[in-house]
Amino acid sequence: MNGSINGSHDYARVYVWEQPVRWFHWIxxxxxxxxxxxxxxxxxxxAFMSETEASFSYWFGDVRFIHFAAAYVxxxxxxxxxxxxxxxxxxxxxxxxxxxxxxxxxxxxDVLKVDILQSTQKPVHTVxxxxxxxxxxxxxxxxxxxxxxxxxxxxxxxxxxxxxxxxTWVMPLFGSEFSLRIFHYAVMWAFTVFTIIHVYLVFYHDxxxxxxxxxxxxxxxxxxxxxxxxxxxxxxxxxYPSKPTTPAPVAPTQVAKIN
Ligand code: HEM
Numbered sequence: 001m002n003g004s005i006n007g008s009h010d011y012a013r014v015y016v017w018e019q020p021v022r023w024f025h026w027i028x029x030x031x032x033x034x035x036x037x038x039x040x041x042x043x044x045x046x047a048f049m050s051e052t053e054a055s056f057s058y059w060f061g062d063v064r065f066i067h068f069a070a071a072y073v074x075x076x077x078x079x080x081x082x083x084x085x086x087x088x089x090x091x092x093x094x095x096x097x098x099x100x101x102x103x104x105x106x107x108x109x110d111v112l113k114v115d116i117l118q119s120t121q122k123p124v125h126t127v128x129x130x131x132x133x134x135x136x137x138x139x140x141x142x143x144x145x146x147x148x149x150x151x152x153x154x155x156x157x158x159x160x161x162x163x164x165x166x167x168t169w170v171m172p173l174f175g176s177e178f179s180l181r182i183f184h185y186a187v188m189w190a191f192t193v194f195t196i197i198h199v200y201l202v203f204y205h206d207x208x209x210x211x212x213x214x215x216x217x218x219x220x221x222x223x224x225x226x227x228x229x230x231x232x233x234x235x236x237x238x239x240y241p242s243k244p245t246t247p248a249p250v251a252p253t254q255v256a257k258i259n
Contacts, residue, residue, distance in 0.1 A: 016128060
């Protein structure tokens with residue numbers, strides 16, 4: 001391998017992640033990290049011995065305030081992504097997240113064979129996420145719903161606002177505040193494990209496949225071989241007509257032949 005140009009390919013530049021999806025992603029990533037860090041502190045409060053007047057050591061109150069404020073942002077951001085899965089382009093549509101079509105199920109099998117079983121080295125190239133990734137994100141979506149419902153149910157007794165009050169029915173399902181807290185805490189760890197694997201995988205795929213997957217969540221574009229794009233169109237995955245996106249200025253690099 002000569003290091004800079006890897007073989008001969010006919011590439012196209014594809015606008016995959018629209019701005020609202022990118023904003024969702026980064027707001028979600030920041031709020032998950034803030035919620036995880038502050039949530040961990042709330043669950044494991046450091047017992048400081050201090051001579052300071054109690055009202056001057058309100059930092060724990062600040063930690064809780066940040067947790068609750070981030071929870072509202074996390075919730076509104078998720079609601080926005082649900083809306084965008086109805087009106088966004090075909091790669092962001094809700095149907096991708098549910099593997100109900102045969103082509104999606106087959107692709108999940110192919111991804112498992114390459115990434116987990118390592119029984120084949122034939123990589124799975126896709127324009128949006130691969131079907132396994134979409135399905136995983138559906139799982140994180142479910143965890144998100146649970147975390148919102150359980151978190152606001154725990155917050156409701158301390159709040160006079162109408163929104164947490166919507167979740168007062170959750171606590172009786174778990175028997176006690178204590179057991180609901182345990183589940184809320186466990187799901188925080190599930191998010192932590194997801195984040196570690198997720199960040200590893202996007203860096204790994206970015207390096208191995210060279211489609212610009214990492215920067216696609218910043219600028220929106222990926223770079224794929226034209227035959228990969230044609231194969232995806234033919235596979236029936238993400239087949240829904242997308243709204244025409246604002247055409248970016250067509251530079252000579254837009255569809256570039258690299259030899
Ligand atoms: C902080 C470092 C992170 C990086 C570098 C990163 C990078 C990426 C990239 C590149 C994608 C697109 C993958 C593709 O095109 O197939 C993606 C998607 C996604 N990531 Fe992350 N991510 C990070 C953190 C997180 C965190 C903390 C979460 C939540 C716990 C998260 C949740 C998601 C979700 C849900 C998607 C799918 C987005 C959608 O389709 O709406 N990410 N991430």
